[in-house]
Amino acid sequence: MKTSISRLLKTTLAAGIALVGATVANAGTMKLGMTTWVGYGPLFLARDLGYFKEKGLEVDLQIIEEASIYMAAVAAGELDGNASTIDEIMKYRSPDFCFKAVYALDDSHGGDGILAPAGIKDLAGIKGMEVGMNEGSVSQFWFNILLKQAGMTEADVKITNMTADDAAAAFMADRIPVAVTWEPHLTLAKQANKGQVLIDSSKTPGLIVDVVALNCSYIEKNAADVQALVDGLYKANEFIKANPEKAYEIMAKGVGGWLSKPADFASSAAGVNFYGKERNAEFFKDGAAGESGKLVTLGGEIWGSFKKLKMDVKYEDLVDTQFLAK
Structure with missing residues (x-):
C-alpha cells in the first residue's frame, strides 16, 4: 500500500510539473518573419543569449526573403509579426489587417x-x-x-x-x-x-528604418510577451556596445545567409545604426509630430502617389509605443 501511494504521489506530481511546463511554453511564444538583413541581428542576439527566455518568452525567428509572403503569413495568423522597414509595412496596413510597430531596430546608414x-x-x-x-x-x-x-x-x-x-x-x-x-x-x-x-x-539618416511590427490582436492578448521582446532587445543592444566582436559572431551565426561570416557581418554592420533604448525614445518622441511621425507621413505621400496604400495610414494606425518607456 505504501509503495502504491508513493507511486501515485510521484505520478501526480510529475503530471502537475508537466502541466505547468506546458502552460509556460504556450504562454510565452512569438513567431516573427523577416528577410536576411544585418539590422535584424539584435533579434537573434537576444534570442541566442537567452534574453527573451529569461523574461519567459520563446521567439521563433524565420527568414523569409519576400515581404509579401511573410506579411501574408502574419495576416493568416501563421506569424505574430515581422521585422521590416516602416515604409514597407505601410503598404499592407488595411482596415481588416491591423498591426503596429512596437520597437525600432535600426536605420540604414550606408547600407x-x-x-x-x-x-x-x-x-x-x-x-x-x-x-x-x-x-x-x-x-x-x-x-x-x-x-x-x-x-x-x-x-x-x-x-x-x-x-x-x-x-x-x-x-x-x-x-x-x-x-x-x-x-x-x-x-x-x-x-x-x-x-x-x-x-x-x-x-539620408533616419529614412530607412526597420521596426518590429506585431499583429494588433497579439499585442492586446500578450502584453507581457511584447514587453519581454522590448526588454530583451534593449539588453541585446547594450551587449553590442560592450562586446561588438562577440556580438557580431553570434548575430552572424543566427542571421546566416550572406552574413554568416562574422567579418562580413561586421562589415555590413558599419552601414547601420542599431537602435537601443535611448534611440527608440528619441525616434518616437513627439509622436506624429516627431521623427517617426514625419517618416510615416513621407511614406504616405510616396506610396500614396503610386497607389500602393490600402488605406490612409495615420501614425496611430501604425505605431504603438506603450512598451518602450517601461
Whole structure:
C-alpha cells in the first residue's frame, strides 16, 4: 500500500510539473518573419543569449526573403509579426489587417546606395538613364525621396523593375548604367573599381528604418510577451556596445545567409545604426509630430502617389509605443 501511494504521489506530481511546463511554453511564444538583413541581428542576439527566455518568452525567428509572403503569413495568423522597414509595412496596413510597430531596430546608414557610372557628379547626372530598381520596395521609396530632393521624378529616368541583387548584377555586367541596391553589392562594386557609389544612405539618416511590427490582436492578448521582446532587445543592444566582436559572431551565426561570416557581418554592420533604448525614445518622441511621425507621413505621400496604400495610414494606425518607456 505504501509503495502504491508513493507511486501515485510521484505520478501526480510529475503530471502537475508537466502541466505547468506546458502552460509556460504556450504562454510565452512569438513567431516573427523577416528577410536576411544585418539590422535584424539584435533579434537573434537576444534570442541566442537567452534574453527573451529569461523574461519567459520563446521567439521563433524565420527568414523569409519576400515581404509579401511573410506579411501574408502574419495576416493568416501563421506569424505574430515581422521585422521590416516602416515604409514597407505601410503598404499592407488595411482596415481588416491591423498591426503596429512596437520597437525600432535600426536605420540604414550606408547600407543602401545607388551605383552609377564614374564621373557622374550628382543625381541630375543620371537623367535619361536606365535604372535597375525593385519597384514597390524600400529601394523605390528611398530613390523617390532622393529624386524629390533633386527636383526630379521617375519620369526623368527609365525604370527597369528587378530585385536589388539583380540590379547590382546587371550593373556589374554593364547591362544597365544605374542600380539602386544595397550591401554587399556596394562594397563589391568598390572592390572591383566598377563605377561609383553615387550616394548611400549615410547621407539620408533616419529614412530607412526597420521596426518590429506585431499583429494588433497579439499585442492586446500578450502584453507581457511584447514587453519581454522590448526588454530583451534593449539588453541585446547594450551587449553590442560592450562586446561588438562577440556580438557580431553570434548575430552572424543566427542571421546566416550572406552574413554568416562574422567579418562580413561586421562589415555590413558599419552601414547601420542599431537602435537601443535611448534611440527608440528619441525616434518616437513627439509622436506624429516627431521623427517617426514625419517618416510615416513621407511614406504616405510616396506610396500614396503610386497607389500602393490600402488605406490612409495615420501614425496611430501604425505605431504603438506603450512598451518602450517601461
